[in-house]
Amino acid sequence: MRVLLALAIGAILAVGASVAVVNVGSPTPEPPNRPLYNYGTR
Amino acid sequence: MAGVPPGPDAAVPPGPAADGGTLPEAGGPSGARAAAARFAPALLGLALGLLALGPALGPGFVLRYDMVFVPDPPPVGPGEGFPRAVPSDLVVALLAQVVPVQAVQKAALLGIFVLAASGAAALVPSRRLGPRLAAAAFYAWNAYLAQRLLLGQWALLLGVAGLPWAVRAAAHSFRGASAEAVRRAGRTPATPGTRETWWARAAWPVRLAVALLPAAVGGFQAMLVSALAVLPVAATARGPAGHPPPAGPPGADPGEPSGGPEADRRPGEAGGRWRVGPAVRRAGGAAAVVVLLSLPWLVPALGSRAVTDPAGVRAFAARADGPFGTVGSLLTLGGIWNSDAGVPGQGTWWSAGVRLALAAVAVWGFARTRAGRAAPYRAGLATAAVAGLGVALAGAFAPGVLGGLIAWWPGFGPLRDGQLYLAPFALLQAVGLGCAVERWNSRAVAAVAAAVPVLVLPTFALGAFGRLAAVDYPDEWRRVQAIVNADPAPGALLSLPWGAHRAFGWNGHRVILDPATKMFRRRVLWNDALLVGLPGGGRLRVAPEDPATAGVDAALRARPGAREAALARLGVRYVLTRAGDDTFRDAATVFTGPEIRLLRLDEGL
Numbered sequence: 001m002r003v004l005l006a007l008a009i010g011a012i013l014a015v016g017a018s019v020a021v022v023n024v025g026s027p028t029p030e031p032p033n034r035p036l037y038n039y040g041t042r
Numbered sequence: 043m044a045g046v047p048p049g050p051d052a053a054v055p056p057g058p059a060a061d062g063g064t065l066p067e068a069g070g071p072s073g074a075r076a077a078a079a080r081f082a083p084a085l086l087g088l089a090l091g092l093l094a095l096g097p098a099l100g101p102g103f104v105l106r107y108d109m110v111f112v113p114d115p116p117p118v119g120p121g122e123g124f125p126r127a128v129p130s131d132l133v134v135a136l137l138a139q140v141v142p143v144q145a146v147q148k149a150a151l152l153g154i155f156v157l158a159a160s161g162a163a164a165l166v167p168s169r170r171l172g173p174r175l176a177a178a179a180f181y182a183w184n185a186y187l188a189q190r191l192l193l194g195q196w197a198l199l200l201g202v203a204g205l206p207w208a209v210r211a212a213a214h215s216f217r218g219a220s221a222e223a224v225r226r227a228g229r230t231p232a233t234p235g236t237r238e239t240w241w242a243r244a245a246w247p248v249r250l251a252v253a254l255l256p257a258a259v260g261g262f263q264a265m266l267v268s269a270l271a272v273l274p275v276a277a278t279a280r281g282p283a284g285h286p287p288p289a290g291p292p293g294a295d296p297g298e299p300s301g302g303p304e305a306d307r308r309p310g311e312a313g314g315r316w317r318v319g320p321a322v323r324r325a326g327g328a329a330a331v332v333v334l335l336s337l338p339w340l341v342p343a344l345g346s347r348a349v350t351d352p353a354g355v356r357a358f359a360a361r362a363d364g365p366f367g368t369v370g371s372l373l374t375l376g377g378i379w380n381s382d383a384g385v386p387g388q389g390t391w392w393s394a395g396v397r398l399a400l401a402a403v404a405v406w407g408f409a410r411t412r413a414g415r416a417a418p419y420r421a422g423l424a425t426a427a428v429a430g431l432g433v434a435l436a437g438a439f440a441p442g443v444l445g446g447l448i449a450w451w452p453g454f455g456p457l458r459d460g461q462l463y464l465a466p467f468a469l470l471q472a473v474g475l476g477c478a479v480e481r482w483n484s485r486a487v488a489a490v491a492a493a494v495p496v497l498v499l500p501t502f503a504l505g506a507f508g509r510l511a512a513v514d515y516p517d518e519w520r521r522v523q524a525i526v527n528a529d530p531a532p533g534a535l536l537s538l539p540w541g542a543h544r545a546f547g548w549n550g551h552r553v554i555l556d557p558a559t560k561m562f563r564r565r566v567l568w569n570d571a572l573l574v575g576l577p578g579g580g581r582l583r584v585a586p587e588d589p590a591t592a593g594v595d596a597a598l599r600a601r602p603g604a605r606e607a608a609l610a611r612l613g614v615r616y617v618l619t620r621a622g623d624d625t626f627r628d629a630a631t632v633f634t635g636p637e638i639r640l641l642r643l644d645e646g647l
Contacts, residue, residue, distance in 0.1 A: 003484060006484065010489075010497070016396065016498075020387045020390070020393060020501055021500050021501060025507060039572045039573060040107070040379070040381070040383065040575065041380065041576070042574060042576055042577060042582075
């Protein structure tokens, strides 16, 4: 039972991770960092 | 994997065959496998480092925010402002005399992952490999480490990576004269008053100092974070009551006597009893070691005329980087002030939700651990985690208090970026996750748990999808550096534009601290005022710390023609500015490239 539960959780997390990677990896109009002379933006 | 025969003082009995992998005894018939298991957390850390850094490990320099490595760094001491990169910059410069500086940088970055993973694994009170790997993966792959790395704070991360080892040294440095150790050493157990006990007491601070070396190299932030954990751990550590310590680092003798908690036991005492006198002695000893290793930055800091603007509390307070607000962000080890330092995609409900669930499991696992079960650091680490969380929350919810403290004494300035003090909480969660996995006692659970930290934050991989990458400096920077460093004449170099940070196209427009601040053998005058963008579009200005900035600021406001003379009076010999800048018409142009221009203010101006 514990094995099945662990595998199920692992599978769900793997699917979620895949979606996150695809989302972030998709081309976006903005570059990862904006050319600011700021230290950063809150 | 073969189990370990329980010794006379074994705390953690070996599990059954399906227990997630019990460590075999080194030197036994399965010694090779024992060595592999012993090194497994470090190897896991190396693998995670390779995955996280990805493109940053290629040829070139990784430049992002505070992480500025330069070619041929000159070995110079601290400047006039607050010694933020002391002694890390000097150590890098000295290592660069014998090793290419790019290799130094990559070794430091990879070393952070290896040190963090192996250290967290060593703290887990379990002989099983699975729980230790789970803790290793969590501590080397979490939002805290990712965000601080994306802010370029590699020097801080040296201390964070070494934190488990420092905690272990503070709590465990005396391992008790176990029967096995005594047998191997061929001597009798230590007793108070004997020469061995004296040696044990003397060795304790040495071990602690060695464990704190990464933090000492890192500088003030790394040492402050380490002190936050080491002092309470040293003060509250109790003898492990007849239990052996957790699995140690490669080559460590699990029963080697030294100094520390058990050195204060009386003969025949069962151990585990906390006493005030020894606790004060240990805390005092740990404080002395911390202060000693802090001297490289502490002395210049106390001698500098640097000031700290209380406005920095508002600028650098922890913020919500997910749907659960600031508190939820901090509980999931995020919440860094800079939105550009977030891991891409970490703010989604999915990512934040699973990380919060993971944090809950980890804290539960730590809370269920008993101090007597080979975790003498438990109370101290919990104290440090709560204190660190408190500092982080104070900046967000009571900025007036923190601002008042900083206005009263600039020494409280390092507290303004409170989120960085979450490091002990991250370690607590890592150990807690390992303890939780230990309770489930299953290989499958252990395997999933070791993968979970990556699965809940997958976009930290590959340099956080391009946020970290290796680039090379354009040739013009190297030429300017060579010209200025070859000039024996005294005088400072003024770096323009009059701001602390740059976003060069050749660096993918990643924001970095002006590299000119680290390139030259002479004093570099730069504007260390910090501009922080606000969500509404405004900007918050944190006043400069270097008192020389005000004088340069006034000189730059002088009328055209008088500017050069005003700067020369301040001791400025060179001005490094943009190629198209023609502000200084009376200065001699020494070099002009596509991007930068070097001017010399000749004598007599």
